[in-house]
Amino acid sequence: MRPFAQIDVFSAEPYLGNPVAVVLDAEGLDGEMMQTVARWTNLSETTFLLPPTTPEADYRVRIFTPGGELPFAGHPTLGSAHAWLQHTGSSRDRVVQECAAGLVEVRRRQGTLCFAAPPPVRSGPIEEDYLEKIVSALGIDGPVIGHQWVDNGPGWAVVRLATAQEVLALEPDFSRLPHAMVGAVGAHPHGSPHAFELRTFAPGAGVPEDPVCGSMNAGVAQWLIGTGVAPAAYRVSQGSRLGRAGDIAITSEPDGTVWVGGATKTLFHGTARI
The missing domain is CATH 3.10.310.10 (Diaminopimelate Epimerase; Chain A, domain 1)
Known part of the structure; x- marks a missing residue:
């Protein structure tokens, strides 16, 4: 049995935001099992928290949609940070998340979490x-x-x-x-x-x-x-x-x-x- 939370993100009114499922201890799970769980939850994203691989990060996250893994996603970043802070009992105002896209900083400002937008990997006009x-x-x-x-x-x-x-x-x-x-x-x-x-x-x-x-x-x-x-x-x-x-x-x-x-x-x- 693994600790689990489902977080509503981007709405002050419960059940009117975007939910993310967070498995707070995913050690030992492979990508195939993570994908199976994400397909079953059928949410836009399900995340799996792991120990970081770099000392600059507080935790590592893998992010799955029902159709595959993403290197980065926004509402799962805020939801995962919220769940990690609550699970660890931390009152810190700054968290660093490690994901496939790199390190993402999350801060608490006036009681609200926000993340620093990562640099684009592609920009410019659409063909x-x-x-x-x-x-x-x-x-x-x-x-x-x-x-x-x-x-x-x-x-x-x-x-x-x-x-x-x-x-x-x-x-x-x-x-x-x-x-x-x-x-x-x-x-x-x-x-x-x-x-x-x-x-x-x-x-x-x-x-x-x-x-x-x-x-x-x-x-x-x-x-x-x-x-x-x-x-x-x-x-x-x-x-x-x-x-x-x-x-x-x-x-x-x-x-x-x-x-x-x-x-x-x-x-x-x-x-x-x-």
Whole structure:
């Protein structure tokens, strides 16, 4: 029996964020078993915590979707850090996570955890032929006013639409692009508590639509802030089409580091028979 927790991430209201299952002691488990468990939980991600391999890290994590392993993911980073802090009884305000993408710093600010967005492994405009496939798969009728690779590990690409309403109205058909890892972002009206609406689609990882996605928010923030489209601090809403109420806080520091934060809360804890 292994200690286990399920954490709700990116919503102050329980059961309206994005859950991540965390196996807090995964020593002795191989990747095949981890994948089996992740497929069974059927959440967008399940994580497995292990001793770090470097003294700079507090723990090591392996992150699995129902369809495969990811080098990095955002809401599992916050959920895993929350679960590790609670499990160890630590009140520290800084944690370093080791994952396949490298070391990721997590901080607690005003009671909320946030992670430092890792550098992109791919950026730049989306190629024209792939952009056409994305537009077709998402069923976009209006203009695409921007597009970018925002890949920090999972393979993300994103299109920018004029309004949040256009993003919310999308009815994707990924039979046309079954291995996609894509998103769409659009601006809310001035005066809204959220600057942007984001939707994230990951059929390539076995997740048709991710309720609230930290890694794509990280990559999109680096792009939008870097090009002057977004201010240095803003909030994003995500998940309403899935009955969620995701609320993501973005902050960029003078050195260019983008921090992605949101509420984390343990909703289930106990043991897992693995």
